[in-house]
Amino acid sequence: MEILSFLAKFGIYAVMLAILIFALGVVTLRNLFHCALCLAAALIGTAGIYVALQADYLAAVQILLYVGGVITLVIFAIMLTEHLAGKTVRQNNSQSPLAIVGSLGFIILIGTLIVKTPWPVNPVALKAKASVLELGQALMGTYVFPFEIISIVLIAALIGTVVIAKKDPQ
Amino acid sequence: MNFIPLSHILIFSLLLFAIGIYGTLVRRNIIGILISIELMINAANINLIAFSKYTSLAPETGQVFALFVIALEATAAAVGLAIVLALYRVRKTILTDEVHLLKW
Numbered sequence: 001m002e003i004l005s006f007l008a009k010f011g012i013y014a015v016m017l018a019i020l021i022f023a024l025g026v027v028t029l030r031n032l033f034h035c036a037l038c039l040a041a042a043l044i045g046t047a048g049i050y051v052a053l054q055a056d057y058l059a060a061v062q063i064l065l066y067v068g069g070v071i072t073l074v075i076f077a078i079m080l081t082e083h084l085a086g087k088t089v090r091q092n093n094s095q096s097p098l099a100i101v102g103s104l105g106f107i108i109l110i111g112t113l114i115v116k117t118p119w120p121v122n123p124v125a126l127k128a129k130a131s132v133l134e135l136g137q138a139l140m141g142t143y144v145f146p147f148e149i150i151s152i153v154l155i156a157a158l159i160g161t162v163v164i165a166k167k168d169p170q
Numbered sequence: 171m172n173f174i175p176l177s178h179i180l181i182f183s184l185l186l187f188a189i190g191i192y193g194t195l196v197r198r199n200i201i202g203i204l205i206s207i208e209l210m211i212n213a214a215n216i217n218l219i220a221f222s223k224y225t226s227l228a229p230e231t232g233q234v235f236a237l238f239v240i241a242l243e244a245t246a247a248a249v250g251l252a253i254v255l256a257l258y259r260v261r262k263t264i265l266t267d268e269v270h271l272l273k274w
Contacts (some may be wrong), residue, residue, distance in 0.1 A: 013178075049219075074247070077251040090198065103192045121224050125229065157249055164255075
């Protein structure tokens with residue numbers, strides 16, 4: 001059991017490292033199509049993190065909605081505007097050093113905060129496991145109002161997307 | 171089952187968020203900016219799940235909010251990409267520094 005738990009922890013850290021590498025690929029690669037594929041890999045890795053945190057349903061939703069839906073949309077958009085995605089076009093503007101300095105400052109600030117804060121880790125909460133049943137009951141009970149609002153927002157976004165993207169009648 | 175410390179997950183998602191910020195700042199292509207924003211939202215989602223797992227007595231709370239975030243992010247991506255397509259049809263470019271219609 002010792003070795004098994006050690007291997008599980010090692011696996012989580014390996015997945016985290018892989019996600020960070022793929023995320024770097026998303027923001028640095030020249031070809032936008034490769035960026036989209038790297039994003040898909042990073043999102044699948046995130047689903048692995050969800051499984052490690054015992055959020056199985058979230059992992060399934062992540063793969064279905066992000067990797068199945070959003071990545072498909074992004075690849076569609078890239079292909080419809082394809083000749084810009086070629087290698088000849090410069091993909092980054094000239095603010096890269098400033099952006100690196102800003103990001104590093106952000107990391108140092110928030111990282112210090114994270115390290116210095118005594119997080120109130122609850123041993124009871126660590127043992128509790130949220131099943132899909134409890135998730136559904138929470139969605140239909142406590143959070144039923146935001147749930148309905150989300151459905152209205154989805155319909156509005158669907159109609160709005162069609163209206164924006166369709167051809168002008170003229 | 172024992173978990174890795176909470177701060178490790180938080181630092182990991184902080185790094186992911188910072189990478190997203192960097193991408194949002196330096197990309198010229200609007201689709202690249204949208205992809206970077208998705209990375210940032212993903213990092214926020216990891217934080218929600220981790221906090222609900224480690225500190226909350228009702229672990230489903232954070233998961234419900236993460237579900238809402240995922241749904242809203244999907245709508246945002248759909249509308250954003252539709253705007254990108256409409257822009258491309260009118261201006262024949264999706265590079266942010268070439269769209270300067272409102273710039274004097």
